[in-house]
Amino acid sequence: MSNVREQSHPSNGDLTSPAEGDLKPYVVFTQLNRGDPHMYAGCVDAADEQMALQFAREHYGQDQKCVNIWVVPKEAVTATNYDTDLIWRHTDQTYRLARGYSKPVKDKWRKLRRAEDLKEYEKDDLKETF
Amino acid sequence: MITLPDNLKRPFADHLLAVADDKLMLGHRNSDWTGLAPILEEDIAFSSLAQDEMAHAQALYQLIAGLIGTSADALAFGRESEAFRCAAIVEAPDEFDWATAICRQFYCDHFDRLRLRRLARSSYKPLADLANRLAAEEQIHVEHVDSWIQRLGRGTDESRQRMQRSLDALAAIAPSLFEPIEHEHELVAADVYPRAEKDMFETWRNELEQIANDSSLKLDLHPPSPQAIGGRRGKHTEHLAPLLEEMCEVYRLEPNAAW
Amino acid sequence: MSGSANVGVHVDHARDEDPAKLAEFEARITAGELLEPDDWMPQAYRQGMLKMAEHHANSEIIGALPEGEWITRAPSLRRKLALTAKVQDEVGHGQMLYRVSQDLGKSRDQMLRDLITGKTKYHNVFNYPAPTWGDIAMIQWLIDGAAILNQKTLADGAYGPYVRTMKRINMEEAFHFKSGEDMVLTLMSGTKTQRQMGQEAFDRWWYPALMFFGPPDKPHAEQLPPMRWRMKTVTNDDLRRRFINRFAPAAIDLGLKIHVVKKDDNGMVIEKKPDENLRLDETTGNWSFTQPDWDEFYRVIRGNGPCNAKRLALRRFSYEQGRWVRHAILRGNAGLPPAA
């Protein structure tokens, strides 16, 4: 063990270094594969954009494969408020979603078409949206 | 209260029709802007607000329809103009003038929020629940329209003048929102439409004035006479009949068909 | 709806490019990599992508107009809400695609101005009229259906921002298509008036839908830049074949008759007869059909379609009407008072 580790003693008095506050916070967005959207990963405090990028790539770019990083000054992010800003409406929104129509459409087709024709026809549907 | 006494059903339906009809007409007018607003992002936003109004109307019509035995669509598309209870201001066309659309929205949304908050205290629980949900969405509308009033009131000389002109042009019919509805006192007495905490017209005018003052704009609003007979009693401006003719054009081809 | 790789975006072979860089670029494309705006790419690719994204954006914005006419006339509250949301989506698609184009170096304002003054084009299909509610049903079923087929293949392209936008757009197209299907099914299982309305609208839209994918391909389309560089991934003719194989049998089962039509200058059908070439080839599984009138296609592209002037006039009106609003927030005093 080094001397420093061995010789540092508990002490109480005031700190000799003055409080100087934090560096600037940056929000970090990482992209896991080329072509993917960038996603929020977390924050780093840094002196400037370049430093923020250096910090971010080591902090958030190493826990899984990552190909690109954005940093944005945190103050540049304006956000809604969970309590006061309603985003997704209370009223029924199924009129504007594909799945709002899947059942009636299926029921109506079934009266008109054979199951195998319908299956063939539906193979071009975007399954994940229904 | 979970069930409404029979003697209140008719005045209740009339009253809620006023709320729903206001919303349908406003939503109808505003939805027409989809694709034509001054900025693409606003086009999308304004269309969402229009959809909210129409969705609110639908939810209210459903509530009424359940009580009087009809359907929401029959209420929206199957009535003659005298049966509508909307106020003159929501009937006013805008000819795709953004200042008119925003000022109309300004008068209506502030009123609508006040009215919904009042209905949210209703002794009739299904209404209180619904009004509560709708009021939360109305809040978005008020914030949205206020920011347009402020930006355009302060923007340029031209934008301020245009906004002032439209505010003035609509000021005469905006108070039509406050015209009394028949038998309203019975609903108030039963707390179905609870008494306003403060004079509603004054509250409305104060809210609007504060935003207008922030926006270098002036307001001149006077309460409607208590005897006023207009939209709330089925007497409409010349704009409603053509609006309905257009809105119901397809529905009337086969009123009993599913569309 | 819409989708534009089919409109003959002309991309010249890369001349005057560093052969080593070009080879590396093409190797990345072949390896299935996605490109980002700051990556090296041939000038012709960058220009081609801009043209394609801009054309697609223009098409979304103009595409909002024919259906927009029917928002005020939709026959039920749900349809009224759905149509408003659908047209709103198209505007949103335009907004996202203009962003892709803006990042390739052209301002949105300039793109809107070029669109309105006819310097750039939009998809031909929006130059046809929508005179009845039946047209709204058919547009959402056939044209949004064609758009999904097309845009799903565009989402396999190589340009990252465009590909990501396509994926997002396709989720919304699924709603357009499903609600279109629901409307068509409702009309065709409805009253006599409704079924007739459906058939007449189908007659108006079947051929524009076939033309949607663009004219027959040039020989060796796979080796020409748009496909070699994966700006598009499937040929026009192949997309058209997939479309017919899906929609022709469905139309027949719906009770629709597939007609070869002759139209007047307003896009209204004046003559029709059953398509005698329409049949299923059991050995290939493909449907044969009578080709669209490609002379008409080029006539409409040149600006002489039934609604070209009307669409641009409305878009111009909106631009001019909105000037003072944009000016006030772009150049006017700071917008909002300090927060309370």
Ligand SMILES: [Fe+2]
């Ligand atoms: Fe679409």
Ligand SMILES: [Fe+2]
């Ligand atoms: Fe679209």
